[in-house]
Amino acid sequence: MAKVYDVPADELIARLARQLKEDAKVQPPAWSVFVKTGSHAEKIPQDKDWWFTRCASLLRKIYLHGPVGVSDLKVEYGGRKKVGYNLAHHRDAGGAVVRHALQQLEAAGYITKVPKKGRAVTSEGTKKLDRLATEIHKELAKAAPALQRYA
Numbered sequence: 001m002a003k004v005y006d007v008p009a010d011e012l013i014a015r016l017a018r019q020l021k022e023d024a025k026v027q028p029p030a031w032s033v034f035v036k037t038g039s040h041a042e043k044i045p046q047d048k049d050w051w052f053t054r055c056a057s058l059l060r061k062i063y064l065h066g067p068v069g070v071s072d073l074k075v076e077y078g079g080r081k082k083v084g085y086n087l088a089h090h091r092d093a094g095g096a097v098v099r100h101a102l103q104q105l106e107a108a109g110y111i112t113k114v115p116k117k118g119r120a121v122t123s124e125g126t127k128k129l130d131r132l133a134t135e136i137h138k139e140l141a142k143a144a145p146a147l148q149r150y151a
Helices: 011-024 052-065 071-075 095-108 124-144 147-148
Strands: 079-081 087-091 110-112 120-121
Touching: 011 052, 052 071, 052 095, 052 120, 071 095, 079 147, 095 110, 120 124, 120 147
Parallel strands: none
Antiparallel strands: 079 087, 110 120
């Protein structure tokens, strides 16, 4: 059985985002159409389904590094902001986006709060991610059979 570590992150996040959208356990808030992802961003996200992608990315990130808190995730999803003619400085991502996404994933049963540490993936969330990783790994093995012996 393949784990999240064994498959490409972009493929896993894209498929997980599609599953979250189909399951309807996670719904973007009404304000997500108008909001930037942080003060470092110049424009709103161009992808209309960006909320599901962010939720999938958060779930994967918590699986890999959990338990992790909101402030650590804000730093992780932040970026560089230009400051006039000076060098760019790091700015954290918006806290509301991260917090609301985590609350929805928690309500869906994929993550749980760990007191004084942050949030960690539940057994249901682990099961969902590992099954999806196994599917992706099998498809990649079919596409490249020469690499199958190393898996």
